[in-house]
Amino acid sequence: MGVLRTEDGRHPGTGAVVRRSGLSVRLKLTLSYAGFLMLTGALLLVAVGVFLLRQGWWQTNESGAVRLTPGTLFLRSFAPTAAAVMVFLLVFGLLGGWVLAGRMLAPLDRITHATRMVSAGSLSHRIRLPGRRDEFRELADAFDMMLARLEAHVTEQRRFAANASHELRTPLAISKTLLDVARADPHHDTRALVDRLHTVNARAIDLTEALLLLSRANQRSFTREQVDLSLVAEEAAETLHPLAEKHGITLETSGDIAPTGGSPALLRQLTMNLVHNAIVHNLPDQGTVWVRTGVQDDSAVLTVENTGEQLTPELVSTLTEPFQRGTERVHTGQAGVGLGLAIVKTITEAHDEDLTLTPRPAGGLRITVTLPR
Known part of the structure; x- marks a missing residue:
């Protein structure tokens, strides 16, 4: 069953962009390290080979005499050694690059884990990345500061919503009580009841208008x-x-x-x-x-x-x-x-x-x- 997407490739439920899976950053860094190491080794071997060809390749025969080896014989003697060196550099580059990339990306994994915790609703989670200050440490500290502000803002909004609900509930509860009293006693003074209802209703209107004004100011939707x-x-x-x-x-x-x-x-x-x-x-x-x-x-x-x-x-x-x-x-x-x-x-x-x-x-x-x- 396929994944439903919008025209711009976003998931209709969450709005997140649906992307195809690709190579991990660690594997990309590993291949980059190994490729750079092999390129450097190849250039070094080529330089050594060119140098030896220009200087000549001297070899001792069975009788003990020294003679100059032609280029083909030089290649036959030097090429296997160069190939072995390149294979060693490839294996060493892959293994070493994988280990180094893992150590370099370890802070990023910690930041990613914290992001998933926050997306699951845990705003109190913090990265608290140890070590000296570098790019990852600055990113983690900035993320922690953002989480602290976001948590404080959400806590303030929840407290505000609870207080606003309580404040709005009070005049409604008073109005209901006054109406219940009037229903139970038909001979009650209606003028006094109307006056009290008018006062309570005016307070509810004032509170609603204040909340609307507060929302408008928060949105900053005004022209200077x-x-x-x-x-x-x-x-x-x-x-x-x-x-x-x-x-x-x-x-x-x-x-x-x-x-x-x-x-x-x-x-x-x-x-x-x-x-x-x-x-x-x-x-x-x-x-x-x-x-x-x-x-x-x-x-x-x-x-x-x-x-x-x-x-x-x-x-x-x-x-x-x-x-x-x-x-x-x-x-x-x-x-x-x-x-x-x-x-x-x-x-x-x-x-x-x-x-x-x-x-x-x-x-x-x-x-x-x-x-x-």
Whole structure:
């Protein structure tokens, strides 16, 4: 039964290219070593033969006299020896080449074994090739680094999927519970039920939109345009100013023109998330948020700083993880879906930017985004 292939020779199930079997690399190297050794030996024998023919071939006869041997007799005497030498070189080249090729390709066999282990799903497998640094050692180390990053990425994606499933399940479970209560008690206040369902549904919609935005930023499917961060910061501050006033937060915006290149929509979302996060996670009363833009070392810089409780560096290092809300320092009813800073981090990485989170000595957080001009 033949193997089903596509027009370009790929297996329809895995997409791998189906190739015909050929000589192994070890056998090719062995034949190359033996061929090179025989070529070198043949050239050496030819050179010796030419030299002896030019010098003459002296031979002692039965009476003890010395006479010059003609070329035919020379060939009869020298050719068997040369043939024996060539046979020896052939056998020696094949055996020695096979052993040397095996030793040279041993690291490659180890790398191939590791690749098969990874393709079978064992991302924790590592080559850890011993010995001094050479081409194979560099290849193995690069492969191990790639596996480490891939394992970390897959672990992060699995954790993210589990958290997202939990976050999406929560509003659905609440909605089901509210509907079950309303079904069991037909005389229940429907207005209160509708209000709670509206709140739960709005939270589910916000979470879904945040997940879609996070996916879009990860794909980097956007066109770069010229953007002035100072205008984006002013727009975000103006939009969120009512929220800041509602919770007694002073919102201050300052800075110079900060031109950069990127997606206007994503950079606007990044700034909105930072300012919103700074307002929501603040002091219970009389807090402050500072939004500044500028240019530093040929880079556009956006800084969002707020007052708040004392934060440890360990906590700050986890704030950009998905669904990590830190401490709820303001009970605003708008705690968010736990993706605000995760979206900021993703948008930053999509624009090849730098994101720095630093706890303020007086309390609160300072977030700095550095973009190429």
